[in-house]
Amino acid sequence: MSTDLLQLQCVKGRLHALNGVFLNENRYDHRCCGQxxxxxxxxxxxxxxxxxxxxxxxxxxxxxxDQSELLNVLxxxxxQVLFDQLxxxxxxxxxxxxxxxxxxDFCYFPLGASIASYFVLxxxxxxxxxxxxxxxxxxxxxxxxxxxxxxxxANVMNGGAFYRIPLDRLERVxxxxxxxxxxxxRYADCMMAQVFQSIxxxxxxxxxxxxxxxxxxxxxxxxxxxIAMTQEQLAAMMGIGRSYASRVVQRFKLDDIVRTxxxxxxxxxxxxxxRRACTCNARxxxxxxxxxxxxxxxx
Ligand SMILES: [Zn+2]
Numbered sequence: 409m410s411t412d413l414l415q416l417q418c419v420k421g422r423l424h425a426l427n428g429v430f431l432n433e434n435r436y437d438h439r440c441c442g443q444x445x446x447x448x449x450x451x452x453x454x455x456x457x458x459x460x461x462x463x464x465x466x467x468x469x470x471x472x473x474d475q476s477e478l479l480n481v482l483x484x485x486x487x488q489v490l491f492d493q494l495x496x497x498x499x500x501x502x503x504x505x506x507x508x509x510x511x512x513d514f515c516y517f518p519l520g521a522s523i524a525s526y527f528v529l530x531x532x533x534x535x536x537x538x539x540x541x542x543x544x545x546x547x548x549x550x551x552x553x554x555x556x557x558x559x560x561x562a563n564v565m566n567g568g569a570f571y572r573i574p575l576d577r578l579e580r581v582x583x584x585x586x587x588x589x590x591x592x593x594r595y596a597d598c599m600m601a602q603v604f605q606s607i608x609x610x611x612x613x614x615x616x617x618x619x620x621x622x623x624x625x626x627x628x629x630x631x632x633x634x635i636a637m638t639q640e641q642l643a644a645m646m647g648i649g650r651s652y653a654s655r656v657v658q659r660f661k662l663d664d665i666v667r668t669x670x671x672x673x674x675x676x677x678x679x680x681x682x683r684r685a686c687t688c689n690a691r692x693x694x695x696x697x698x699x700x701x702x703x704x705x706x707x
Contacts, residue, residue: 475519476571477544477703478595486587493581494571499524501636505547505562512558514572515548521630522568525645526560536647539602540565540622542629544696544703549575550596553582566630594699601695605688613686615648619656620685622646623666623675628689628705633675642673660684 479487496519499505505524506512518524524547526539538560541547547562549555555575573581582589609618619642626635643653657673660666665681667674675681696704 475543475569476517477705478546478591478700479517479571481591481700481703482587486585486591489585490573490581490588493573493577495573497570497572498568499564499570500567501564503564503567505564506558507561508559509557511555512548512552512575513555514574515546515550515578517546517571518542518629519569519571521566521632522564522570523566523626523629524562524570525565526562527645528560530647534647535561535644537645538606539599540625540629542705544629544700544705545595545599546592549578550592550599554579566626566636591700598692598696598699598703602692605692609686609688610647613688615646615652616656616659616684617686618646619653620660620681621689623673624678624681624685625689627675627678631705633678635673635675636671637673638671639668639673 505516518541520543523540523542525537527535528538529535627633639653639657640650643650665677667676693704
């Protein structure tokens with residue numbers, strides 16, 4: 409039986425591509441529903457995937473289904489409308505997507521472990537992260553309709569594959585597909601919720617809580633516990649001094665919550681780290697679940 413031609417319905421009732429190991433007729437090892445291998449037995453629907461596309465269909469279709477949770481929400485027909493306009497591109501960590509005041513020409517969908525973040529540049533030259541976007545979301549043209557200048561800088565934080573679509577084509581797709589239009593409207597609502605929560609978080613939560621929150625959010629999106637990031641980068645991103653970030657990371661290390669290596673931070677006890685974090689991630693996740701169920705990454 410070919411795994412490339414199947415979808416399955418997992419215990420959460422969502423259709424997914426089969427991206428793991430086919431074990432037998434009733435059990436699959438897949439990561440898409442967040443269930444461990446032995447817990448996911450809800451493979452109730454096996455259906456043919458949508459028709460192959462002329463442009464390397466297997467790779468693109470698999471990527472869309474498996475790796476962009478936001479696009480996975482769409483029905484097969486609506487996915488196909490968007491799929492015809494998407495191009496897969498690859499970025500390395502640190503690549504620039506947008507600069508402030510430059511026109512935003514493309515909308516990007518991070519795939520798999522790819523992450524990008526928006527940064528605000530301050531008058532003293534600091535660059536502070538305001539929003540992290542992984543496979544649950546998209547960047548560019550979310551709130552505005554059509555080409556408009558970017559307010560913030562957007563950088564790739566974890567390199568990998570992205571889909572992109574020119575904004576003028578995205579607008580045409582939105583006009584032709586009410587479902588795609590609604591998806592972007594709903595995602596814009598979730599993105600605003602993240603921004604609101606981020607404002608409150610920066611105002612009232614401690615550096616330790618925020619650092620723990622950020623590390624959890626990053627590991628959830630990347631899908632592994634090892635984050636390529638120095639303490640200097642963590643500090644700069646949070647808009648705090650390096651000494652503050654170092655002290656927090658040292659406390660986490662002493663409590664066996666993280667390990668550090670050259671150029672990286674590894675989370676060794678995610679549960680303990682969660683207890684140190686504020687509840688901002690959880691609040692945003694709850695909103696996602698109400699507005700776009702199943703899209704927000706889970707550990
Ligand atoms: Zn917070």
